[in-house]
Amino acid sequence: MIHPVQKLILREAQLLDDMQLDDWLALYTDDATYWVPIDETADPLKESSIIYDNRLRLAMRVEQIMRQNRVAQNPGSNTLRMVSNIDIEDIDAQTASARFALLLTEVRSGDWRQKGLGETRLFPGHCKLVCKKVGDTWKIQQKTIVLLSRKQPIVGLSFLL
Amino acid sequence: MNARLPPHTITKMVDEQAHEFRVATAAYRGPEVFAQEMEQIFYKTWIYLCHESEIAKPGDFKSTQIGTRPVIVTRGREGGIHALLNACTHRGATICREEKGNTRAFVCPYHGWSFRTSGELIGIPDDARYPEGFNKSDKNLKSVPRVAAYGGLVFGSFNPDVEPLETFLGGAKQHIDLWLKRTAGSTYRVATSHKYGFDGNWKFQAENVYDGYHPGFVHRSAFNTVRKFEGSFENRELHAAVRQQGYTRGYPEGHGTLEAGAPLESGGIDPAVRDAYNTQLKTLYGEDGAAEVLTNRQFLIFPNLTIFDFNIRVIQPIAHDRTEVYSYPLMIDGAHDEINANRMLDAQTRVGTAGILSADDIDVFAGGQNALRTEAFEWITLSRGLGKEEVKPDGERVGVYSDEAPQRAFWRKWRALMAAAA
Numbered sequence: 198m199i200h201p202v203q204k205l206i207l208r209e210a211q212l213l214d215d216m217q218l219d220d221w222l223a224l225y226t227d228d229a230t231y232w233v234p235i236d237e238t239a240d241p242l243k244e245s246s247i248i249y250d251n252r253l254r255l256a257m258r259v260e261q262i263m264r265q266n267r268v269a270q271n272p273g274s275n276t277l278r279m280v281s282n283i284d285i286e287d288i289d290a291q292t293a294s295a296r297f298a299l300l301l302t303e304v305r306s307g308d309w310r311q312k313g314l315g316e317t318r319l320f321p322g323h324c325k326l327v328c329k330k331v332g333d334t335w336k337i338q339q340k341t342i343v344l345l346s347r348k349q350p351i352v353g354l355s356f357l358l
Numbered sequence: 359m360n361a362r363l364p365p366h367t368i369t370k371m372v373d374e375q376a377h378e379f380r381v382a383t384a385a386y387r388g389p390e391v392f393a394q395e396m397e398q399i400f401y402k403t404w405i406y407l408c409h410e411s412e413i414a415k416p417g418d419f420k421s422t423q424i425g426t427r428p429v430i431v432t433r434g435r436e437g438g439i440h441a442l443l444n445a446c447t448h449r450g451a452t453i454c455r456e457e458k459g460n461t462r463a464f465v466c467p468y469h470g471w472s473f474r475t476s477g478e479l480i481g482i483p484d485d486a487r488y489p490e491g492f493n494k495s496d497k498n499l500k501s502v503p504r505v506a507a508y509g510g511l512v513f514g515s516f517n518p519d520v521e522p523l524e525t526f527l528g529g530a531k532q533h534i535d536l537w538l539k540r541t542a543g544s545t546y547r548v549a550t551s552h553k554y555g556f557d558g559n560w561k562f563q564a565e566n567v568y569d570g571y572h573p574g575f576v577h578r579s580a581f582n583t584v585r586k587f588e589g590s591f592e593n594r595e596l597h598a599a600v601r602q603q604g605y606t607r608g609y610p611e612g613h614g615t616l617e618a619g620a621p622l623e624s625g626g627i628d629p630a631v632r633d634a635y636n637t638q639l640k641t642l643y644g645e646d647g648a649a650e651v652l653t654n655r656q657f658l659i660f661p662n663l664t665i666f667d668f669n670i671r672v673i674q675p676i677a678h679d680r681t682e683v684y685s686y687p688l689m690i691d692g693a694h695d696e697i698n699a700n701r702m703l704d705a706q707t708r709v710g711t712a713g714i715l716s717a718d719d720i721d722v723f724a725g726g727q728n729a730l731r732t733e734a735f736e737w738i739t740l741s742r743g744l745g746k747e748e749v750k751p752d753g754e755r756v757g758v759y760s761d762e763a764p765q766r767a768f769w770r771k772w773r774a775l776m777a778a779a780a
Contacts, residue, residue: 233712235550242699245550245687248712249703257583261714265579269721312557312679312731313724348457350555350682355717 200285201335202293202328209337210278213357218259221357222252226329226336231255233342233358247347247354258357269355272307272314276356280324291330299324299342301358313353320358321345363394365777372773373737379744379766380737383730386559392678398776399661400425404506404513404526406663406672407431407441409686411510411547412458417475420458423674424514429502430454430464431512434476441502441514442477453499464499473499509534510546511663511670529609529754530659537665539651541690542638548670549702551684552710556720558727560662560675563683564768566719567656567664567671568616570606570759571742574599576722580714604759606743610752612660612771614764617653631696658764660771669705679727685709685716740765 205224212221225231233247241249250258261267282298301320309315327339342358344351371382385391405424412420413433420431421444428444430453446453451468463480465472470483477499482488502514506523511534513523524531538546556563566572573581578599607615639648656666664671674682687705689698709716729735743761750756757763 235552239550242695242702243549243689245552245702245706245710247552247706247710249706253587254707257587257714260586261579261583265582267579268576268718311725312728313721348553350553350684351711352555352557353717353720354554354712355721 200293202285202295202326203283205328205335205337206280206283206295206297206326210280214276214278216263216273218263218357222256222259224337225252225255225340226331226338227252229255229336229338229340231340233344233347235347237341237343247344247351248358262356267355269353272305274303274305274356276304277302293328293335295324295326295328297324297326298322303356316352318352322347322358361390362397362780363390363776368394368777369773371776372769374766374770376745377741378739379741379762379769380739381769382737383735384733385772386561386727386730387678387733389678392675394776395675396425397780398778399772400675401427401516402520402775402778403517403661404504404515404520404523405661406659407505407512407514409510409546409548409670410439410507410512411545413439413512415460417460417462418458419454419456419461419464419475421454421456424502424516425675427516428452429514430499431514432475432477435474436476438476439505439507439512440476441505442473443500443502445500446471447479447497447499448482471497477501509538511659526611527659528611528613529607529752530611530613530615530657533615533655533657534665536651537655537667539639539643539647540667542635542693543642544691544693546688547691548686549689549705551672551686552706552713553682553684554711554716554720555676555680555682556723557679558681558720558723559678559730560673560681561768561772562723562726563673563681563719564658564662564664565740565765566723567658568606568614568764569762570601570604570616570618571762572719572722574601576718577715579718580708583714601759606757606759606761606763608747608755608757608763608765608767610754610767610770612768613658614767615655615657616759616764617655618759627696627700631694635694635697658768660768666705666709668701669709671709679731681723683716683720685711740769 209224229252231250235245262270279300280297285293285295287293299322303318305314307314322342322344325341326337328335329338371385373380407422408420408431416433416435418433422429430442430444432440434440444452444454446466448471451466453464453466463472472480479497503518504515504520506513508523604618639651658664662673669688670686672684676682687702740762743757743763747755747757747763755763
């Protein structure tokens with residue numbers, strides 16, 4: 198039987214690729230944290246991260262992209278998330294942790310001949326989740342994305358990883 | 359070295375008349391102008407190397423660049439700061455491959471020559487095979503000839519005859535002093551930098567730092583979002599596309615500022631913690647002094663160092679159409695954890711790699727390089743506020759928030775250095 202958290206991981210990837218970001222946000226608990234570290238061993242309140250968001254800041258990102266016509270997503274990004282090496286561990290009946298590998302490919306739409314729009318960009322990374330069962334539904338309480346390129350300059354992170 | 363563009367060609371690129379201030383698109387384009395910028399600006403004047411807190415202990419080092427030259431900044435055993443060319447004096451191998459760290463010595467990976475963090479040659483493996491009279495004393499790592507610091511900001515220059523650092527800082531010095539007062543008697547410590555790149559000229563980012571005209575357009579999506587999420591940020595004037603309060607300033611030394619005329623802080627700090635900090639500022643600097651210290655300001659030290667209230671941003675030219683930006687959040691030593699966590703998240707969420715603001719700026723910069731690559735488009739205009747600005751006796755020019763006074767100061771200095779005798 199497929200673990201419900203595996204379905205959650207695949208559903209998250211699909212919603213992000215389909216730009217259904219409001220539905221994506223609903224996969225997260227109210228007390229969720231979303232962390233894209235530069236140093237994954239550091240305290241995100243004491244050292245820099247690429248992203249360290251709570252639910253409010255995640256909701257702001259969704260708002261800016263979906264309804265506020267963000268310049269750097271105009272024209273928007275097309276993304277494909279390949280998710281593999283999924284390993285899920287049950288902590289208790291209501292909690293599970295998961296690790297998986299992500300290869301995210303991003304291509305901007307629009308006039309590909311223009312600078313900033315023509316490249317195909319790759320974002321490989323290790324992902325970790327802590328998931329909670331809320332009622333009958335599994336949700337994400339913590340997500341960590343450790344990008345391989347986290348210590349190097351990144352061009353234009355205006356979409357959600 | 360590339361052939362130099364003659365002074366009259368450079369001088370014509372910045373066209374200042376009473377009714378218009380124009381810059382040739384050619385100034386943003388091509389390896390020739392870029393090579394000359396390296397020679398005439400980046401290797402002639404003071405360039406920011408690091409913050410003192412990044413190399414606090416003896417043996418600490420950090421890899422950086424002056425222009426396109428690779429440089430290691432170190433803290434020597436004796437406590438002094440050194441800036442060394444990252445090249446082994448034996449066969450030119452790169453000697454330090456790390457971004458930062460602490461070491462007793464740099465050992466070349468190629469043939470094992472070793473150097474102290476001061477650059478001094480320690481040892482040559484099997485040195486008996488060198489001829490009699492072989493000069494070891496000129497085999498120390500090449501030093502950047504001038505290193506100096508002001509307010510914790512460490513600068514270096516490849517020009518041994520460069521003017522004193524404080525003369526170079528000129529009108530920007532008072533802004534650095536005000537910025538230092540934000541620590542309320544303490545010192546800054548920089549956190550790890552956010553890093554992002556864009557396929558565009560470095561001057562697009564330099565001109566953008568104190569551009570009070572663009573936020574209502576490029577950052578409208580961010581401001582609208584902030585407005586919808588009440589309390590996430592405070593004290594922003596979010597309803598006017600072009601802000602009416604605040605000032606821009608340009609200085610004869612090429613530096614410039616943008617001041618918002620109001621503090622700019624994120625919400626979410628315990629009011630008691632914020633009050634304690636504000637009270638401390640008032641005790642130290644008085645009511646008016648504290649208000650001045652808390653006024654949001656962002657400024658550029660010519661050519662490529664940006665100072666914000668909560669971060670330092672270094673604009674690193676890579677090629678004429680490629681730039682990297684390193685954005686270091688500034689923590690205050692000894693401040694309440696909540697204040698520092700808040701400064702961290704502010705710098706990150708706004709102007710970090712995935713910031714709600716900076717990703718939109720760099721998209722415009724790449725678009726700018728795209729548009730300006732055509733020689734059929736000859737001039738851009740930087741004329742907002744021209745002739746309407748207040749000119750002070752020392753050459754400082756003060757405009758309103760959306761004026762292009764600081765950009766004009768940048769280009770006047772650019773022209774002077776680029777056209778100067780080599």
